[in-house]
Amino acid sequence: MDEKIKHIARTGYASKGTVYALTGILAFGAAIGLGRSSEGKLGVLKFLQGQPFGNILLGILGLGLLCYAFWRFFQSIKDPEDIGTEAKDVVKRIGFFFSGLVYLGLGVYSIYHIFNPASGGSKSGGSSMIPSEYLDYVFYAVAIGLAIKAVFQIVKAYKGDFLRKFHLNSLSNINTRKTIKWLGYAGMVSRAIVIGIVSYFFFRAADTASQGDIKGTSDAFSFLRQNSEGPWLMGFVALGLICYGAYMFIMAKYRRFDD
Template identity: 30%
Template structure:
């Protein structure tokens, strides 16, 4: 359910980005706004409730991975991967809290979570430096995602005995497109953080939706936004594919191939 929830969020983010690309919407939606969109659909509360369970599940999975996985990964690389999982857990815990609030009151004004925490950070002594470092970390994460879009052994994550070769090839392409799109968005989010640190203005901090809007203002903006948004949709479908065919080992791996699968699954793709 966690993979499904994550997939739904990226499908909504990518879908609104495609609307911007073709001129049917004025701005893209980030993760928080995408979740709010569900409240406007028929049976919105039921959808939000199901999404909440999935978001809590993915957050829990990320925290467990930060403590126990990836097996066999030690040293600096292991610390980085565990830190990334812990951060993912915090992010999805925040989205879970937002979903719970919308479940209780679909009309609640949740505001801009990123702007709120940015204002608190900038108010601290040395807040600008901390935000600049955070921006650099996020931008570096974008670079790592770009690397993963090329090097991630996607097939090691799948129970290939249950998937046809054609589906495996399709999932690989979806994964690489999605990771490349996320690389672009994370790099832009890092740049927005560093810009906010330089100006001291929390409103300049942005999430995925703001990163898509930034792309829209660039030369050939609609085309670029359309490609990145399509990548987000591909990543969403990839998450749904993982919900169906992800290789999950509950015990210690006993074969080399299983070891590769667990290590390749760090930060869950």
Template identity: 25%
Template sequence: MPSPFTSLRSRLARAGDFGRRKSSALRGLPPLHDLLELTARVGYGARGFVYLSVGLLTLLGAVDFAGDAVSARGALAWLADTPFGRLWMMAVGIGLCAFVMWRVLQSVFDADHQGTSLEGLSQRMAQAFSGSSYAILAFTAFHFMARKPETTKAADVEASRERAQTVMSLPLGDEILMAAGAALFTLGLVTIRRAWHEDFTEYLACSAKTSRRVAPLARAGYVARGLAYLPLAILIILAGWNSRSSQVSSFGSALDAVERQPGGAWVLAAAALGFMAFGVFSFIEARFRRIRPPRDLNPL
């Protein structure tokens, strides 16, 4: 007996076929499987664009050419203030929504066939967390499309401190804040570990020679992402330990603090290059990744 998830996907496919038969406007639309693949590729491209922008702006800040280190939100704010900023935000927002949809298919419906083993479930949980963060970023892009960003880095820091103060006002709030910082620190370490232990070319449909050439881009990107989490995580832990929300900072400000240390500009420049490498690898995934939409909408 087919599961209700299988029936749902079959109904969606039949509805698409019926619409194409009845409407000439819908006749040119590809099948559901191809639409899901296109959605995933657009999503990877949007992710690549965001990371490439973050890396470029951070690199310019590291060499004192323009501004400071920025987060993904900061990069969107900068793009929103450029000519055609609203068009940029619409394109990025739609692309990120496409990537969120693909993350849902990966995490909930196991599009990558990770299974329900402990390792597979942990991978799917990581994909779900990633999807939620990109959903927030997509909302930010649409918000900037409707209303030009007026926030500064100081305002971002103040908003982070207000959220920290809200957490600290709860019962065991200091401990909760410390746990959140520890979780972020652990995420950074896990991301760095993935850089050395994961085969990032496993899902690429390209030659072995091309895979060997692009794998270092993914490893550099994951190392940069993992290291970037650590300064902010430490500040959050210290804020909870000392019961001082004023010690909490934003992602960009935490990287600025790294830059102010001896040799920090070189570290920040290396991180920026890593972000850019991850952006380029995301474009490669948009082109070569094996996209395998689930055959049925069954979480198990």
């Protein structure tokens, strides 16, 4: 595989890790009463823009997310690591493509937000794009898809297949191998839990979908915060996101590519 493609992939992993880690850090701060809440991926982008040299930070992150989107598209279409063309392999590659679409949107939004900062202040009215009588079915479909993804993450962690990407036997430092292994497990399981929670909220929101009650990650955090045990649950979820962000940084540094 071309070294430039590998560098693009590593940049993408680092940027994705930054988004997840900052999301977790901001949510954890809100859980323990430090600072205002800025949960969710879009909340991270707004937080960055509010910092000194915020537009520069936002631009760097946006370009990194575009790198990750490119890598996912490349995996899906070119299949550089020979995933295969059997049914399960095609499903995996289609998943890469949709993941690329998500991070392409985030990357474009990051860069667009630099030049149009006021655009992030309005709520999305995307639900009006779909006839209200079909929204509940769309929400159920999203919820089921997320639930399947959460289960897939758990199975992936249980089997430990993701560790093959690191070629651990080639690493001489035993502490590095242990860090990659346990941080990887923590990240995979934590992300599965977060996805499962968001799936649950989509199931709940399906009944009121026609009213535009869309539940995403930021709404999930808001719900957790409003419950009596909210700070504990929210803190747990936030730590999970931080773990997954750290796992992405490990991917950026130690992942090996099968040419």
